[in-house]
Amino acid sequence: MSAKWSKEEIAILEEKADFYTKEQIARMLKRQGYHRSTMAIKLKLNRLGYSTRPTLDNYSCQEIANVLCLSLSTLCRWIKRGWLKANKRYASCYQVRTWHLKEFLKNPPHPIKARIASLDPEAINYLVGN
Numbered sequence: 001m002s003a004k005w006s007k008e009e010i011a012i013l014e015e016k017a018d019f020y021t022k023e024q025i026a027r028m029l030k031r032q033g034y035h036r037s038t039m040a041i042k043l044k045l046n047r048l049g050y051s052t053r054p055t056l057d058n059y060s061c062q063e064i065a066n067v068l069c070l071s072l073s074t075l076c077r078w079i080k081r082g083w084l085k086a087n088k089r090y091a092s093c094y095q096v097r098t099w100h101l102k103e104f105l106k107n108p109p110h111p112i113k114a115r116i117a118s119l120d121p122e123a124i125n126y127l128v129g130n
Helices: 007-016 022-031 038-048 061-068 072-080 098-106 110-117 121-128
Strands: 058-060 087-090 093-097
Touching: 007 022, 007 038, 022 038, 058 061, 058 098, 061 072, 061 093, 061 121, 072 093, 093 098, 098 121
Parallel strands: none
Antiparallel strands: 058 093, 087 093
16 A cells, blocks of 8 residues: 655645656655655646646646736636637646647637737737747
């Protein structure tokens, strides 16, 4: 039987999941005094809704909302309507790939074309690197 994950271990895992491989996370945990195999880390990441590969080209909805000066609920509504593609990370958080965001901003749905056109072009360039 495996040892139960502590809150501290889970916090480290969630903090590092988007930027580090499972091997790197295992080394970081070991430096903190925790001993987990890469398989244990992979399984826990999957149970928490994270990918087992780093997602350096993803943004959270909160990051996008902050940069574009939109409300978080607006972005979540666009995702739920299927206008903006995203991966659900956990109950209240989505991750949006840069290229999905770029495609969405380039070809927005008809009902929100005017709203997308009114967004700051510099903010859009910051996010998608046009």
